[in-house]
Amino acid sequence: MNNIIKGIICFITVIVLSVVVSGESQAVGNYYYNGLxxxxxxxxxxxxxQINNKDVTIQRYNYANKTKYKAVGRIRNNDGWKGYGKDSMGTGFVIDDYTVLTNAHVIDRSNGHSASPKDIVFHMNRDGRKIPYTFHASKIIKVPSSDIAIIHTKEKMSKYTQPLNLASESQIKNLKFKDNLYSLGYPWQFNGTRDDNTLAYRNKLKFLQFSSNKTEIQTKDKFRSGASGSPMINGNYQVYGLRTYGYNLRGSSTDSYAKQEVAGGEALIGYARNYVLSHAK
Incomplete structure (x- = not known):
């Protein structure tokens, strides 16, 4: 596929990845992704x-409350790309007493500006209709020049879960080709009779490379719509970055990039990392 056609597909299917309607992704923002x-x-x-598709997996995970994945949850944006009062959504995770990280496009309105905090709700450890913890946003901060958003909550989340720790910069920078990373998120899946993005799924992904400007972790990953903002972690639940974009949002794309499950996300190193840490609450 030539670069022009692939570029058009990337814009349509990758720029905003949190939700889909009638099989097509909906654009709600215009973030720059160096990996594309x-x-x-x-x-x-x-x-x-060079990596077999069987080496990356996506599996239902319904016991997050027994692991540190409990700190991951589903974000509802009541004023997102779908319009006011509708469930535009993504994934987020707790990193401090009152701090959730997610992708900026998850908390955006259709015009690309942040939604009001009153319209952002974090359902930590959600499992379908089971919503054991609900936290309300008090402030939203976007990381400049990045698709990362910091959400402060009214409630102290560390009373109910252990926040996820960030991996050190040296750990992140020392990632090698084919290294395993893991994640928990709320991706689109077809659950027998209907589309659903309220259940948690665990992914195993493979590190491919850093983008040339060193701000993104590029992966082979069965990334599906709704997983935006989910953490990339190692086997010790230390966070390396946020899963952000992919080419195969519904699992049925025929593009060569989609067939190879090429994906990527924001790395928590350098300026973005320092900004997040300095604005955690």
């Missing part, structure tokens, strides 16, 4: 082809 530009995209594809 040459030569990052083609290099990532070449590396993804």
């Amino acid at each position: 530009h040459s030569p990052n995209d083609s290099n990532a594809l070449k590396k993804a082809k």
Whole structure:
């Protein structure tokens, strides 16, 4: 596929990844992703082809309350790309007493500006209709030049869960090709009779490379719509970054990038990391 056609597909299917309607993704913002530009995209594809698709997995996970994945939850944006009063959604995770991280596009209105805190709710540890913890946003802060948002909550979340710790910068920078990363999120899945994004799924993904500007972790990952903002972690539940974009949001795309499950997300290093830590509450 030539670069022009692939670029159009990337814009339509990747710029905003939190939700889909009638099989098509909906654009609600225009964030720059270095991993989607040459030569990052083609290099990532070449590396993804060296990894069997069976080596990346997505599996239902209904016992997060027994692990540190309890700190992950579903974010409802009541004023997102779908329009006011509708459930635009994504994934987020607790990193401090009152702090949740997610992608900025998850908390945006359709015009690309942040929704009001009153319209953002974090359902930590949700499992379908079971919503054991509900936290309300008090403040939203976007990380400049990044698709990362910091949500402060009214309630102290660490009373109910252990926040996830960030991996050190050296740990993140020392990632090697084919290293395993893991995640829990709320991706779109077809559950027998209907589409659903209220259940938690655990992913195993593979590290491919850093983007050329060193701000993104590019992966082979069965990334589906709704997983935006979910953490990339190691086996010790330390966070390396946020899963942000992919080419195969419904699992049925025929593009070569989609078939190889090429994906990526924001790395928590450098300026973005320091900004997050300085604005945690």
